[in-house]
Amino acid sequence: MKRLLYFLPVLVFAVVAGYFVWGLNPERNPREVPSARVGTAVTPFELPPIDGSSVPGLSSADLADGEVTLVNFFASWCLPCRAEHPLLMRLAAGGKLRLIGINYKDEAADASQWLAELGNPYDRIGADRDGRIGIDWGVSGVPETFIVDGQGTIRHQQIGPIMPRDLEDEILPLVEELGR
Amino acid sequence: MTARLAGLCLLAVMALWAALPAGAVMPDEILDDPALEARARALSQNIRCLVCQNESIDSSNADLARDLRLLVRERLLAGDSDRQVQDYLVARYGDFVLLTPPMRPATYLLWFGPFALLLAGAGALLLLVRRQRRSGSAEAGPAPLSTAERARLDRLLDAAEEGGKPPASPSSPGPSKGA
Numbered sequence: 001m002k003r004l005l006y007f008l009p010v011l012v013f014a015v016v017a018g019y020f021v022w023g024l025n026p027e028r029n030p031r032e033v034p035s036a037r038v039g040t041a042v043t044p045f046e047l048p049p050i051d052g053s054s055v056p057g058l059s060s061a062d063l064a065d066g067e068v069t070l071v072n073f074f075a076s077w078c079l080p081c082r083a084e085h086p087l088l089m090r091l092a093a094g095g096k097l098r099l100i101g102i103n104y105k106d107e108a109a110d111a112s113q114w115l116a117e118l119g120n121p122y123d124r125i126g127a128d129r130d131g132r133i134g135i136d137w138g139v140s141g142v143p144e145t146f147i148v149d150g151q152g153t154i155r156h157q158q159i160g161p162i163m164p165r166d167l168e169d170e171i172l173p174l175v176e177e178l179g180r
Numbered sequence: 181m182t183a184r185l186a187g188l189c190l191l192a193v194m195a196l197w198a199a200l201p202a203g204a205v206m207p208d209e210i211l212d213d214p215a216l217e218a219r220a221r222a223l224s225q226n227i228r229c230l231v232c233q234n235e236s237i238d239s240s241n242a243d244l245a246r247d248l249r250l251l252v253r254e255r256l257l258a259g260d261s262d263r264q265v266q267d268y269l270v271a272r273y274g275d276f277v278l279l280t281p282p283m284r285p286a287t288y289l290l291w292f293g294p295f296a297l298l299l300a301g302a303g304a305l306l307l308l309v310r311r312q313r314r315s316g317s318a319e320a321g322p323a324p325l326s327t328a329e330r331a332r333l334d335r336l337l338d339a340a341e342e343g344g345k346p347p348a349s350p351s352s353p354g355p356s357k358g359a
Contacts, residue, residue, distance in 0.1 A: 031233065036274030105243070131247050138272040140230030140244060 035157035036138055042152050043136040047126025051108035053115075058100055058124040064152030068178045069098045070171070071146040072122070073134060075106045076114035078142040084161035085118050091167070092121035097175050101125040104134050104142045147171060149178045203238040204245065211253055220253045223262055226279050227252070227269060236279055 022028070042060045049057035063069055072088060074081040092099050101122035103111045108127065115125075128134055137146065138157070147156035156174055158166060203221070211217040221238060227248060229240035237245040237252075248269070255265045269277045281287050325333065 033230070033276045034274055036270065036272060036276075040271075131244070132251075135247060135251060135272060138274075140273070 033140075033159070035159075037146075037154045038157055040154055042148060042154060045126075045133050045136060047102065047128055047133060050103055050106075050111050050125055050127045053108070053112055053125065055115075055120060055122065055125045058102075058126045060152060062100070062124060063148045064150070066150040067098050068150060068175050069100055069148045070175075071100050071102060071137075071148055073102045073104045073128075073137070073139050073142050073144045075104045075142045076110040077106065078104075080161040081143045082118070084143055084163075085121075087162055087164065087167065088121040089119050096172070097179075098123055102133065102137075103127045104139070105129065105131045145171075147174055147178070203236075204241045205238065205249060206246070209246070209249055209253065211257070216253070216256050219262060220249070220256055223252055223256075223265055224249055227266075228277050228279050230273060230277065 042063050044060045046059040047057050049055055063071070070091070074085075088099060091097070099121050101124070103125055105128065111125075111127070126133070131139075137144075137154075140159070143161050145158040145162055146154050149155050155178060156170065158171070162171065203224075205221070205224075211220060224238035225236050227237045229235045229237045229242050229245040229248070231242040231244050232240050235242075235245075237248045251269075252265055255268060260268070266278065270282075275282055281290060283291060
């Protein structure tokens with residue numbers, strides 16, 4: 001019994017060291033919040049197109065038509081959105097999945113100019129002027145990106161801009177799996 | 181002079197006091213019904229601003245916090261209970277949106293862990309003290325003297341009373357050998 005007590009410091013050390021290994025792991029993002037929306041159906045909504053734009057608006061029904069969709073919340077005032085935009089353009093050109101945009105709390109003129117300048121990767125764009133649909137999706141800022149399966153269920157939520165690695169490691173494998 | 185100073189101090193305290201509960205709520209957000217507004221304030225103080233993460237929406241100036249404050253008030257006006265408003269937000273942002281984590285099996289360790297540790301520590305201490313006391317009562321009191329020892333002690337005491345030097349005993353340690 002007393003012998004076992006001698007191992008107590010070793011045990012305490014192991015626990016503390018394990019905690020540090022977890023906490024100091026550079027791969028871990030301490031601000032990351034587990035998504036509450038993954039696995040749930042898209043809340044029914046309807047969004048008008050951007051004023052004066054020829055790209056149609058969208059409703060939740062458009063997301064449950066059997067096709068896998070990437071839904072991207074973006075805004076012209078959002079710098080990281082600009083950073084991830086070329087990646088979305090490449091993804092749209094690749095034709096592996098449908099891209100839909102939700103223009104978050106933006107002015108119509110600004111959004112239109114942004115798309116004219118950088119290109120439009122989206123099949124449809126809904127204008128979420130007051131950010132209310134964003135709240136329904138559990139969006140806390142732009143950019144955020146969701147993968148929705150053919151039945152209209154959210155399967156993935158990406159907070160912040162999509163990096164090439166997110167695309168390779170998470171998004172594309174998931175799209176492939178859902179498309180099968 | 182002192183009365184004036186005291187007055188100034190009072191004024192300062194009152195001014196600070198007034199500033200305390202104001203939070204980030206803008207006048208245009210405040211509901212007309214004070215009872216509903218009070219509920220909204222109480223609710224907002226437990227809802228995390230997802231942008232700043234360590235502030236409540238009641239005290240955050242972030243855009244999203246304002247949206248959520250308005251949403252909370254809108255739900256209350258629509259007749260939701262406090263619980264329904266919380267559930268509405270949790271369904272969208274997860275438990276993380278609540279500053280007080282909810283009580284459920286996954287959070288039992290969080291809620292009861294410290295008390296469990298305290299109890300375990302107290303139990304271990306109690307056990308230790310008990311064991312020490314029990315073994316102490318058995319060992320601290322030396323075994324009673326045997327008859328031979330008693331007879332020798334009496335002899336020594338008698339010799340001391342007579343004023344003479346106690347008879348040297350071969351078993352007693354010499355003063356020089358102490359170290």
